[in-house]
Amino acid sequence: MRQTRSVEIGTGLFVLLGMSSLFFLTTQTTGGDDFKAESVYTVEARFENIGSLRTRAPVTISGVTIGRVTEVSFDPVSLEAVVHFVVDAKYDQIPDDSDASILTSGILGSQYIGLQAGGSDMYLEDGSEILFTQSAIVLENLIGKFLVNAGSGDKESD
Amino acid sequence: MTRVLRDIRNNLLEFVRTFGAFQLFFLRLLRHSPAILSTRFGLVIKQVYNTGAQSLVIIMVCGLFVGAVLALQAYSNMAIFNAEDWTGVAAHLALVKELGPVMTAILFAARAGTALTSEIGLMKATDQLSAMEMMAVNPVRRELVPRFLGGVIAMPFLAAIFSATGMFGAHIVGVELFQVDVGSFWQQIQLIGESADVNEGIIKSVVFGFAASVIAVWEGYNAMPTAEGVGRATTRTVVITAISILVFDFMITAALI
Amino acid sequence: MLSYAATDGPDWNTLGDYSENLIEIHDLKYSRGHRAIFDGLNLTIKRGEITALMGPSGTGKTTLLRLITRQLIPEQGAIFVDGIDISTLNQTELYQLRQRFGMLFQNGALLTDLSVFENVAFPLREHTKLSNRLIRHIVLTKLHAVGLRGAADMMPAQLSGGMARRVALARAMVMDPEILIYDEPFVGLDPISLGVIVRLVRRLNDALGITSIVVSHDVEEIATVADCSFLLSDGKVAASGSPDELRTANSELVRQFMHGMADGPVAFHYQAPGYEEQLLGRDIE
Numbered sequence: 001m002r003q004t005r006s007v008e009i010g011t012g013l014f015v016l017l018g019m020s021s022l023f024f025l026t027t028q029t030t031g032g033d034d035f036k037a038e039s040v041y042t043v044e045a046r047f048e049n050i051g052s053l054r055t056r057a058p059v060t061i062s063g064v065t066i067g068r069v070t071e072v073s074f075d076p077v078s079l080e081a082v083v084h085f086v087v088d089a090k091y092d093q094i095p096d097d098s099d100a101s102i103l104t105s106g107i108l109g110s111q112y113i114g115l116q117a118g119g120s121d122m123y124l125e126d127g128s129e130i131l132f133t134q135s136a137i138v139l140e141n142l143i144g145k146f147l148v149n150a151g152s153g154d155k156e157s158d
Numbered sequence: 159m160t161r162v163l164r165d166i167r168n169n170l171l172e173f174v175r176t177f178g179a180f181q182l183f184f185l186r187l188l189r190h191s192p193a194i195l196s197t198r199f200g201l202v203i204k205q206v207y208n209t210g211a212q213s214l215v216i217i218m219v220c221g222l223f224v225g226a227v228l229a230l231q232a233y234s235n236m237a238i239f240n241a242e243d244w245t246g247v248a249a250h251l252a253l254v255k256e257l258g259p260v261m262t263a264i265l266f267a268a269r270a271g272t273a274l275t276s277e278i279g280l281m282k283a284t285d286q287l288s289a290m291e292m293m294a295v296n297p298v299r300r301e302l303v304p305r306f307l308g309g310v311i312a313m314p315f316l317a318a319i320f321s322a323t324g325m326f327g328a329h330i331v332g333v334e335l336f337q338v339d340v341g342s343f344w345q346q347i348q349l350i351g352e353s354a355d356v357n358e359g360i361i362k363s364v365v366f367g368f369a370a371s372v373i374a375v376w377e378g379y380n381a382m383p384t385a386e387g388v389g390r391a392t393t394r395t396v397v398i399t400a401i402s403i404l405v406f407d408f409m410i411t412a413a414l415i
Numbered sequence: 416m417l418s419y420a421a422t423d424g425p426d427w428n429t430l431g432d433y434s435e436n437l438i439e440i441h442d443l444k445y446s447r448g449h450r451a452i453f454d455g456l457n458l459t460i461k462r463g464e465i466t467a468l469m470g471p472s473g474t475g476k477t478t479l480l481r482l483i484t485r486q487l488i489p490e491q492g493a494i495f496v497d498g499i500d501i502s503t504l505n506q507t508e509l510y511q512l513r514q515r516f517g518m519l520f521q522n523g524a525l526l527t528d529l530s531v532f533e534n535v536a537f538p539l540r541e542h543t544k545l546s547n548r549l550i551r552h553i554v555l556t557k558l559h560a561v562g563l564r565g566a567a568d569m570m571p572a573q574l575s576g577g578m579a580r581r582v583a584l585a586r587a588m589v590m591d592p593e594i595l596i597y598d599e600p601f602v603g604l605d606p607i608s609l610g611v612i613v614r615l616v617r618r619l620n621d622a623l624g625i626t627s628i629v630v631s632h633d634v635e636e637i638a639t640v641a642d643c644s645f646l647l648s649d650g651k652v653a654a655s656g657s658p659d660e661l662r663t664a665n666s667e668l669v670r671q672f673m674h675g676m677a678d679g680p681v682a683f684h685y686q687a688p689g690y691e692e693q694l695l696g697r698d699i700e
Contacts, residue, residue, distance in 0.1 A: 004200075004204075007203065007204055007207045008203060008207075010207050010211040011203050011206050011207040011210070011211055013211070014206070014207070014210045014211035014214060014312075014315065015206070015210075015315060017214070017315070017319055018210075018314070018315025018316070018318050018319055019315070019318075020322075021315070021318035021319045021321065021322035021323075022314075022315075022318040022356075022360075024322050024325075025254055025318060025321055025322060025325075025356050025359075026353060026356050052349055054345050054348060054349060055345075056341040056344060056345045056348075057341055057342065057345050058339050058341045058342060065339060065341075068341050069341075105240070105241075105243055105342065110243040110342040110345055110346045110349070112339075112341075112342065280527070281526075281527070284522060284524055284527070285520040285521070285522065285524035286524050286525070286526055286527070288481075288486060288520065288524065289518070289520055289524035289525075289526075289583075290526075291484075291486055291513070292484060292486075292513060292516060292517075292518040293513070293514075293537065293538045293541065293586075293590075294510035294511070294513040294514045294538075294541075294542065295537075295538070295541045295542075296510075300541070
């Protein structure tokens, strides 16, 4: 009887492990918070176009990761993308007129928010909004513009 | 010359006959499966334990290292294009679509398949199957079908566990060792990875589960009832499973593209 | 053919109108590859007796058992069990018939992954819906009958050859069969275990009123236990009768077998080219 019990427990554990693995693979949620900070404050920024920015994308200043995107939504009134991100509370002296741009790491890399420090004496705090933003550069648009320019250039040289 | 031709013809005929017998055997297992699943589920549980839970260690250790080496390779190649963020995606796609199901099936053949074959072969060699026949118990139904079903149920779970531990290994190498940003690492996977990739892996592991289990059971049931015969049958299990898994893998991949 | 008269047949033999012959085999033919194992075998086994099937190795004694229980199908001829032609049965009917048989395999054939208790309980669990208490009761009774009640919790791997065979015997009779078949029950046992098994065969047969078929080539043991013996050779019955009758028979083959002589109708040498010819031939080459 004890033997069947241990078999049942082993099988149960095995199936549970298998199911949670499957769940993990389909959702790709890494368990727990992967951004380690003792306390954080949330900042909001609005962009015309966020490209392929998603939650959990890093937020950097001068190339150092200081925060993480927590929420991406669309404001139907202003027709803008609203991005919420958290910043490690130990970086509490970031000027509130800093500007945020959506950048791409490398040619094929993922997108992230880069902050450019401003000169204000006031600092960003929980709930504040970054007013100066620069949208993501969408590669297709860029190539389109380049082709149009190149096409017109060709005509002139003809 | 005619003798050579006759030999070839006979061998070919024998091959076709064996293949046909194998198909019929497979159908026989399938025919008994619903009844066993509904009335003797305890027997199946025991075999899920034997084939699945008992294979966990080998599956997880191998998964960890396969994921880690994938991340190593991906990182060193992606770094050329300054696209280290893609390390996770590369490991994820390779694991979920290909290496997870294929490696798991081959490891399954080596660990659980050989165990199934030798168990059944020994039962045959020691007259246990005949004894069941004499006790008016159908040995195919009582011993073979639960083993087959156990393997079929265990395989998709094993493949999922393999891929998940593989991602853990990739995370260790990519994030902890090479300092790829943890957010980018997982964000890229969510961005690029589709549920279709995971589905492809699941389809493969289910098909491989059927193939590997039926081959192992078949080889055991048709083993020569001697110590040498059982030994040979276990070897054949690994060889035939490995070949058919790779052939199936190619066919499924081609069909899904 | 030597005649045989029942000595102390069980009294139920006189009840009802069924025939005295429980198993009848008519003109049986069976071959493996190109070698004919049986070629026109006729044989009858009487109710309530212990029948011995004897013969030199390779005469297909075990094959005959498998034919009687339809684990093998003959090429020609008919086998009747209790008046039923077994070749006409479908799977369900065959399994019903087999429940009337109990078979003891040469090495016991216990299921290795079950304990002694579960091995004996196996047919009950498969075929009946008896309560656990009742099953326990029956199993312990049967184990007690073979003297192994104390070994109920052991695994088959822990048993000696003689013990395994006794457990298998308990299993074979747990469904209260009408026919018990023993395949080489005396091989490879020490004298004590052997004595135990021989006595068990006799006791079970008489106490339970069953019919027993014993395959063996142990002439001495068979002589003490069998009511009737058949000596098989060349795919046919070479002689039949009680062991004593066989012992005094004047057929050369029977004498050779019963007295264990090296040479006779069954040649000591396997078929080979002439001895000198072969040796000399090698030399010249």
